Amino acid sequence: MAAFIPQTDLIYIQNFAQEKLAENEQFKDLLRETDAESIDSMVQSLDAMITPTIDCTSCGNCCKSLMVCLNEQEANALSTHLNQSREEFDATYLEKGSNGLMIMNKMPCHFLTNNRCTIYEYRFEGCKEFPALHLPNFKRRVFTTFMHYDRCPIIFNVVEQLKEKMEFEPS
Numbered sequence: 013m014a015a016f017i018p019q020t021d022l023i024y025i026q027n028f029a030q031e032k033l034a035e036n037e038q039f040k041d042l043l044r045e046t047d048a049e050s051i052d053s054m055v056q057s058l059d060a061m062i063t064p065t066i067d068c069t070s071c072g073n074c075c076k077s078l079m080v081c082l083n084e085q086e087a088n089a090l091s092t093h094l095n096q097s098r099e100e101f102d103a104t105y106l107e108k109g110s111n112g113l114m115i116m117n118k119m120p121c122h123f124l125t126n127n128r129c130t131i132y133e134y135r136f137e138g139c140k141e142f143p144a145l146h147l148p149n150f151k152r153r154v155f156t157t158f159m160h161y162d163r164c165p166i167i168f169n170v171v172e173q174l175k176e177k178m179e180f181e182p183s
């Protein structure tokens with residue numbers, strides 16, 4: 013079998029996503045109608061095949077364009093690593109909502125340099141999980157996955173291969 017060559021051109025992906033808006037709505041409906049276990053199995057096997065073919069350090073688009081949330085434990089660990097008090101860390105890096113939600117106050121993320129995470133060992137749970145295709149219950153994340161379809165080449169390629177695997181034909 014020929015080696016899989018992923019599409020990683022973000023401009024191409026964004027234009028393609030615009031053209032495929034209606035098609036993707038139909039595909040989301042098909043996913044919602046399909047058995048959860050078989051979708052998880054297909055998505056996880058495509059993720060395992062495709063992720064190693066994509067170099068995230070050539071992309072970094074999630075770290076450039078997503079709102080990053082963190083929790084108290086993560087903020088404590090990172091501020092200690094950076095030799096900062098929590099007050100100093102919070103004032104420099106965070107914005108806080110009245111509901112206790114803490115987010116990075118800058119996009120691209122403060123800690124991204126040359127497409128690499130400079131605090132990799134201390135990155136946040138959301139950073140570790142993204143794009144979350146290895147996790148069970150893909151059907152519960154159809155909406156959020158497609159939110160990132162035009163931003164993340166891993167998601168884009170997995171979804172396009174999934175369409176082929178499921179023999180999806182848009183009407």
Ligand code: SF4
Pocket residue numbers: 074075080121122123124125128129130131132135136139
């Ligand atoms: S903490 Fe690291 S992995 Fe997370 S968004 Fe920032 S640069 Fe990316």
Ligand code: SF4
Pocket residue numbers: 066067068069071072073074075142143163164165166167
């Ligand atoms: S996870 Fe997706 S958006 Fe983030 S760097 Fe990798 S390919 Fe790019």
